[in-house]
Amino acid sequence: MTAILESRALTKRYKDITAVEDLSFSIASGEIFSLLGPNGAGKTTTIAMLSTLLTPSSGDALIGGHSILTEAMAVRRLIGIVPQDIALYPELSAQENLLFWGRMYDLEGQQLQERVAQTLARIGLTERAKDRISTFSGGMKRRVNIAAGLLHHPRLLFMDEPTVGIDPQSRRAILDLVKELNREGTSILYTTHYMEEAQELSHRVGIIDHGKLIALGTQAELTRQVGENSTLTLTVDEQDPMPALLEALRAVPEISQASGQANLLTLITPRAEAALAAVVTTLSNAGAHIRSVEVHEPNLETVFLHLTGRALRD
């Protein structure tokens, strides 16, 4: 399958800070590729460079065979962008916003009107077409934000954390829309720090941390890196002494890695059943009050924890 995007050692530096370093990956036509990483990992900077908004410090990327450095305008005609923040005009209606953004992609006349009507129907906002964006809920704004990136039927769609801060129902609708777009042939670069979204949507996943791509492959390929390890997730009281608990857990022979955030403990173990009894005993001895315990098969969270020693949300 031909690559719609090929990133070659893409790097962005700001004085002493390297936001993205030597990023190389490709996206095949018709693929959903997720960049998974915690906040500040370099996901948005990567999208900004690929969409020609930021000039890379070094490296290049080809989109549809066009260089982001030397053929920016050709690249822009091929891509659509759904920014992390709502990039719409609040005092214009949903329809007026879409008409404006469609025109910016050189759509006009009957074709523009039809695309706007179709897109509004697709995101379920036909009835609210003439209402101003400022009157919409967060989820509805997110949907219009996505719609503005779809009007011109881009070959490659960049979606930068499109589900941040919305209700579960709107999130579900957006994930279904992403899958539907992909079925219609749109290639998608999707950034997220939600492991579940990357798992559900992606054909392949790139894990990014501190600006570096630390793992790349299908979900199965990535989870194989951590062998047969399972993840134990325990919730304890908020008053429990987290550093002391982690120190005690790291001494348990069945636990290969342990991390904690707020009152949530995430542990990696090759033998979940055997480890569980030891973990409960250790925590009880350390004075913890266990509220819940979950056992997960190996997943991308496990991979990230395995590779970085931290949970995705740390």
Added chain:
Amino acid sequence: MRKLLLIGVKDLKLLFRDRAALIFSLLAPFLLALGLGLVTGGLEGPNAGIEPIPVVLVNEDQGPLGESLSAFLGSRDLSALIALSHSPDFPAAQARVDAQEAVTAIYLPPELSNTLNPGVGSPAALTVYEDETQGFRKGLVRSVLQQFLTAYEARSAGAQLSVALLSQHNLLKPEEVPAYLASLPVDKAPEAYQLRGSDGQAFTPGFSPLALMAPGMALMFLMYTVSRGGASLLQERAAGTHARLAASPTSQAQILGGKSLGIFLSGAAQMAILVVATGLLFRLNWGPILPLALLLLAAAWAATGWGLLIAAAARTPGQVNAAGSAMMLSFGLLGGSLISIEGLPAWLRQIAKITPNYWGAQGFKLLAQGGSLAGLAPTLLALILMGLLLFALAAFFATRRGWLQGGGDD
């Protein structure tokens, strides 16, 4: 060009959707002009501006001063401002003021003129009786009277000085003084006396002070509109819509050009609405349409340059708004939108020329007084050159910040 227009029209639409901006851009200057209209009586009667103020003159002087004042107040130049009538005695004139048939009664006592001649004791007093409820109109009559007396006294003083000098050198005998004084122009009916504006321009019949005030307000609030437009450049960057635009097949030059066009269109629309609205409501004569339209566009162009410059130099929309408010007020004061600049020091009047307000006010005044397109040309040229210079400066700052490159870094 199409995208440039689309962005500009979008910004114009946003201005008309922004309630706060509408209040400041249109309602505030309109209300201020309306208030001035009420104060000056500009809303009364079928004519634009001020209804002639009824004044009663009781002239018992029968000398040159009385004749001059009577001719002056009844002159054609003042006919749009003062409706002069005469009364044989002061009590009757006062009764007319009390009955609000007249705003001011003026009493010239017998021998008033003679008391101004050299060697004739202290001068007699001229008495004025006013309707206290007619604040502005009463004050206007008083200022007209004061101007007349100042001019008359200056001439009298000159006459007295010349008599003294001629007598000292034995060139004029005491018995020849009355004949000599009678030959001086001070005794003549004062065709030369005119009511003039503080700029020295004679008011034409039917001219309304609103024709000066309304453009002043419009020009001052034009600076608000352009600074708001300038702030929107940075607001779009903060809100992410600029990045979205920049990721579309739209060049940075088109985006910046479109934003500039939006500011210009907003300013021009604001001015046009105010001109039409005040013209219809106050029946102001703004002058011939073509030069007026060119002046509006030129003023909006120069003001846009200022809006762009502060946006290109500022870091945040808040900075632009703060600078814009300061600019609106300082340019309003300096450029003559709020006060007459004639009283300002000469060097400050020179600095005033950097403001669109100054040139705009000059142009509006010229057109209201019947000026032509040819007469307006220097004003238009000044505004256009100002705009060009400011655009160049704004482009310099914008280039330094990477706003005109494909992948800006801020």
